[in-house]
Amino acid sequence: FPQGVRQAQWLTKTKLVEGLPPPVLSIIDNPAHQLEDYEEGVKRAISHARFWDTTEVAPRREHYCPVLFEDLIHLCRLMAAKYPSLAKRMLARNYKISATWERESILLQVRGLNGILMNSMAPIPPVASKEEILATEEHALETFYPISPTIDLQEVNVYKELNDTGFRDGYPYAHPHTLFFLESANVRTNRFRPEQLRAKMLMFAFGNALAKAKVLYGNDPKVLEQPIVVQSIGTDGQLFQFMVFQLNTTDLVSSNGIKNLVWIDSDQNLYEKAQCVPEVKKRVVTKPAGIYGFQPDTFKKFLALYLHGTV
Amino acid sequence: MAASRGRRLLWHGRRWFSQTESAAPPPPPQPPDSLYPPIVASATAKSKAAKRRRLEHFNQQVHAAASIEEKLRLYGKLQRPKYMVYPQTFALNADRWYRSFTKTVFVPGLPPRPAPAAARAPAAVAPEAAKAPEGAAPQAAKAPEPATAAPAAAETPKVAGAAPYLDIGQLRSLACDALLQESFYQNKKRPFLYRDQDHTPGPFLTQLVSTLAAFLCGRNPLLAASSLDLKPEVNYYWHHGEEVVVHGHRKGRVDPVRFQIDDNPHLQIRVPKQLPEFVPLESDLGDVPVIDHKPSKLPLFKKQYENKVFIGSKVADPCCYGHTQFHLIPDKLKRERFVRANLEDQIEVVYRANGIASLFAWTAAQAMYQGFWSEADVTRPFVSQAVVTDGKYFAFFCYQLNTLALTAETIQNNPRKNICWGTDSKPLYDVVEDGSVKGFNDEVLLQLVRFLLNRPKEL
Numbered sequence: 001f002p003q004g005v006r007q008a009q010w011l012t013k014t015k016l017v018e019g020l021p022p023p024v025l026s027i028i029d030n031p032a033h034q035l036e037d038y039e040e041g042v043k044r045a046i047s048h049a050r051f052w053d054t055t056e057v058a059p060r061r062e063h064y065c066p067v068l069f070e071d072l073i074h075l076c077r078l079m080a081a082k083y084p085s086l087a088k089r090m091l092a093r094n095y096k097i098s099a100t101w102e103r104e105s106i107l108l109q110v111r112g113l114n115g116i117l118m119n120s121m122a123p124i125p126p127v128a129s130k131e132e133i134l135a136t137e138e139h140a141l142e143t144f145y146p147i148s149p150t151i152d153l154q155e156v157n158v159y160k161e162l163n164d165t166g167f168r169d170g171y172p173y174a175h176p177h178t179l180f181f182l183e184s185a186n187v188r189t190n191r192f193r194p195e196q197l198r199a200k201m202l203m204f205a206f207g208n209a210l211a212k213a214k215v216l217y218g219n220d221p222k223v224l225e226q227p228i229v230v231q232s233i234g235t236d237g238q239l240f241q242f243m244v245f246q247l248n249t250t251d252l253v254s255s256n257g258i259k260n261l262v263w264i265d266s267d268q269n270l271y272e273k274a275q276c277v278p279e280v281k282k283r284v285v286t287k288p289a290g291i292y293g294f295q296p297d298t299f300k301k302f303l304a305l306y307l308h309g310t311v
Numbered sequence: 312m313a314a315s316r317g318r319r320l321l322w323h324g325r326r327w328f329s330q331t332e333s334a335a336p337p338p339p340p341q342p343p344d345s346l347y348p349p350i351v352a353s354a355t356a357k358s359k360a361a362k363r364r365r366l367e368h369f370n371q372q373v374h375a376a377a378s379i380e381e382k383l384r385l386y387g388k389l390q391r392p393k394y395m396v397y398p399q400t401f402a403l404n405a406d407r408w409y410r411s412f413t414k415t416v417f418v419p420g421l422p423p424r425p426a427p428a429a430a431r432a433p434a435a436v437a438p439e440a441a442k443a444p445e446g447a448a449p450q451a452a453k454a455p456e457p458a459t460a461a462p463a464a465a466e467t468p469k470v471a472g473a474a475p476y477l478d479i480g481q482l483r484s485l486a487c488d489a490l491l492q493e494s495f496y497q498n499k500k501r502p503f504l505y506r507d508q509d510h511t512p513g514p515f516l517t518q519l520v521s522t523l524a525a526f527l528c529g530r531n532p533l534l535a536a537s538s539l540d541l542k543p544e545v546n547y548y549w550h551h552g553e554e555v556v557v558h559g560h561r562k563g564r565v566d567p568v569r570f571q572i573d574d575n576p577h578l579q580i581r582v583p584k585q586l587p588e589f590v591p592l593e594s595d596l597g598d599v600p601v602i603d604h605k606p607s608k609l610p611l612f613k614k615q616y617e618n619k620v621f622i623g624s625k626v627a628d629p630c631c632y633g634h635t636q637f638h639l640i641p642d643k644l645k646r647e648r649f650v651r652a653n654l655e656d657q658i659e660v661v662y663r664a665n666g667i668a669s670l671f672a673w674t675a676a677q678a679m680y681q682g683f684w685s686e687a688d689v690t691r692p693f694v695s696q697a698v699v700t701d702g703k704y705f706a707f708f709c710y711q712l713n714t715l716a717l718t719a720e721t722i723q724n725n726p727r728k729n730i731c732w733g734t735d736s737k738p739l740y741d742v743v744e745d746g747s748v749k750g751f752n753d754e755v756l757l758q759l760v761r762f763l764l765n766r767p768k769e770l
Contacts, residue, residue: 041536044538044628044629044630047627047628048538048624048628051625051627052624052625052627052628053540053543053623053624053625054544055544055546055619055621066541067540067541070539070541071538071539074521074524074525074538074539077521077522077524077525078524078525078528078534078535080525080526080528080529081528081529081535082529086525087481087485087522087525087526090488090489090492090518090522091518091521092492092497093514094499094514095497095498096498096499164498166497166498167492167496167497167498168495168496168497168498168746170496170746171492171496172488173488173492
């Protein structure tokens with residue numbers, strides 16, 4: 001995805017809005033949730049992932065990225081004591097998604113194992129108001145002529161146009177809630193850069209929402225009465241990308257008409273630096289070991305996205 | 312080490328004299344400033360007195376270590392070939408051998424509960440007016456009440472927050488949902504060869520424990536401060552007994568027998584406060600088996616590598632006490648394989664050996680993290696729990712570590728024994744077909760919930 005999010009936007013017929021949507025922001029700003037109590041827990045989670053979890057001196061990213069994610073999810077899950085409806089969530093690892101759609105005579109599909117999905121029994125209510133949805137009609141999708149929108153996408157011959165949510169019918173936790181992406185490769189070139197990570201998140205969130213829409217409303221392209229909302233969080237152990245995607249229409253062949261919406265909050269650092277070993281210059285400790293530049297707001301957003309839909 | 316003055320002339324080559332020195336009376340009162348340095352055994356000679364002096368020096372060094380990390384580093388500094396003890400092993404009757412290595416008494420069944428905690432039967436829909444005792448410690452309400460009396464639910468609204476009774480139906484639905492998701496609803500490829508345990512039972516166990524822990528954390532504040540580790544590493548290194556070195560340049564010397572456990576539980580919960588003891592420190596609940604053979608007959612093999620002591624995270628972590636471990640039996644040790652090989656009685660041995668070895672390693676490592684070691688024995692018992700399962704059959708174990716002194720010198724006058732309670736493996740369900748779980752066993756789930764709700768009395 002060399003064009004990053006712009007390319008993904010064109011492919012999924014989406015309009016971008018910077019920042020998180022108002023319902024999520026209201027969860028963050030609501031003092032009743034007491035999100036400040038979790039700062040200690042978050043610091044402990046970061047220290048555990050970055051310093052304490054291994055017998056070596058400093059764990060590698062392949063090790064600490066998933067551990068940090070597990071610890072943060074554990075912290076979020078413990079909030080089920082306060083909000084019992086949070087118990088109606090289930091994590092699914094290694095699940096497979098496939099979704100196919102046509103975009104101005106190009107057949108596109110999203111497939112494969114991607115990340116960790118959290119399902120919930122109840123769908124997330126639509127985030128944007130009806131007016132905003134109608135307003136997207138006037139928005140024109142960005143094209144980047146002369147570069148084709150499908151540049152760098154793998155061209156394959158498909159024999160079955162599959163649309164599969166990854167779960168069978170009758171699954172009680174029917175609605176995809178949040179997708180988690182962990183960029184945990186050790187070597188920096190194997191990891192997605194933030195821009196590409198955001199594009200990947202958008203594509204997979206769209207794929208999940210589309211597969212769900214086709215299951216709920218059939219294969220005909222149409223504008224959805226009840227838009228489907230899927231959230232997505234991507235991280236490489238330090239930098240977090242938050243995204244809320246709302247699928248308004250499955251009519252994707254033409255570039256006119258109602259578009260889908262996505263809210264992106266990008267490049268949120270949870271902490272600036274985690275010093276495993278004290279930095280010593282000329283026998284004097286210049287930087288003792290510890291976490292530097294801790295930002296509690298990033299975890300508040302993580303938690304708000306987790307709580308979204310039940311609060 | 313005291314040496315009486317007159318023996319100096321007979322120092323070299325007269326080792327038998329040096330032996331009597333150790334039995335000599337304590338040093339005569341010396342003038343305050345002696346012109347001569349203290350007369351002690353040599354530190355480098357090939358003599359028993361010198362060996363004792365080196366051992367004493369080592370013990371003093373470890374005692375005087377500045378920090379726990381330093382202590383652990385000194386404790387495991389010398390690397391020599393040691394037996395690798397695997398908690399999950401196919402060896403026959405391994406649990407007897409492991410009990411003798413770790414000085415553990417095995418008591419079938421589960422430890423007596425201090426107050427019948429958390430086995431709150433599903434109360435009737437209308438909570439009855441319980442004779443709620445004042446001082447609403449939730450456990451006191453259930454204390455010696457006959458089960459037929461008021462449903463053991465403290466209906467006091469003073470119990471802040473938590474719902475008074477455990478809804479077994481909700482727990483059952485949580486467990487069934489986790490099971491169905493992993494085995495039925497999620498579209499998965501076929502399991503890889505010999506990797507059946509990673510395909511369904513592994514994820515099921517992770518899901519079950521994480522959702523149950525989240526559900527129960529309102530009732531158990533210890534869980535709210537806990538740390539959940541996925542596939543952590545637990546290591547422990549210790550000496551037990553003595554042997555003569557068989558071959559090599561050190562042939563003929565008497566060496567302690569060294570053991571190392573390197574364990575990878577599937578899941579573990581660590582907490583900042585210690586669980587309460589089940590029985591007092593000095594209790595004697597049985598006998599430790601004595602095995603006359605060398606450990607290598609089990610079979611157990613020696614290797615020399617780093618001596619690690621690790622509970623799952625470093626010393627600096629505030630959650631330094633263990634709560635519960637969850638172990639998954641690998642494909643190699645499935646029940647069907649034992650049945651096919653006509654070794655049905657060894658199935659339970661697998662579970663027991665796993666429970667004993669893993670829990671001993673974990674509790675002993677926790678004790679070392681608090682500064683205790685074989686020369687400085689524990690002053691309070693260390694308690695942890697474990698659940699060993701293969702996805703369908705669950706076995707529950709509780710371990711109380713009363714002593715770390717297992718080396719040849721320290722075990723002589725040590726009457727304490729470690730205790731392990733354990734159950735047999737029971738199935739959680741019969742079969743999963745067509746999107747429903749048949750034959751779900753509530754007892755096993757309740758026992759799991761009781762384990763998760765275990766907490767110190769103050770909380």
